[in-house]
Amino acid sequence: MKQAVRCCALLCLLSATLSFAHPDWYLARLKPPNGGQLRNAGNFHMELVVGASEIRLYVSDHFFNKFPTKASSATAVLVSGDQIMRVALEPGGDNLLKASGTFPQDTNLKIAILLEAYRYGPIAARFTPFQKLNESAPPAQRIEPAQTGEALPEPPASIR
């Protein structure tokens, strides 16, 4: 009986570890690597940085390993007051997708990112990029896959 209970507890713990994903409330407590806003979306973490003349989207897996975006694309839908903008983001090297233009900087800006990730299909996340950041947050760090599970499979070398 005792062993059965112990086995049950260990199995629960193992399954919790395997289903490793950060909810947004947890990501909001981290300091994003590029100073943007972090969101969890499907198999990925997205970090969105909105400047007055550029939008940058960084894509990584749940262990903060960079996901190459050379063969991916994304669309940003921005809502600021009565203004709705749709902007195409193009690969910008490494794990970056970006777009240039003139973008609103108001605190109520809301952005939907529609990502077409290579081999993973459509993924979406919602951002409020000018929500106040937690200045005392610890930095988001790359998590060693060997300690927590398996990372995403590597894309072929042709798109890295």
Next chain:
Amino acid sequence: MFLPAARAAVLLAIALAAQDFAVGAEFDRRGQPPLMDEHGFAATSDEFSIVAVPQDDHLKLLVERFGEARAITKANIEIHAANKQASVTEVGDGVYRASDAWLLEPGKKALAVTIRADDMRDVLVIVFDPAQGGGEANRRAPKYGPRQEQPEQ
């Protein structure tokens, strides 16, 4: 006898807490789930709850104020995909309809739903496959109460 049992209980509690921690963020469980009893693909924000329900020839959208059982009426709603946009018309209190055929084409889609109602402005995201009929979202957004029937117009 007591100590191993207590240890097992502690382990179980930690495991359950960790399981809850690992819940995905597509349906944020901080607030209440949307007060809608139709099976569909749900999304919430601080201001709105929506459920998208694929029908035979259109996509039905149910829109409510987040955390309240209050239908959002007379809203200006648009559905955006990467290269497409769908127009949405209101067909009842809090019930909207998008008839664009591409919305119901098979395959997974990521959609941005913009909502302008009164002084509220927002955008929500839904990832869905019409062929799945809301199964994925049903697992994330449990229904917790019947929706009040709206009187026939």
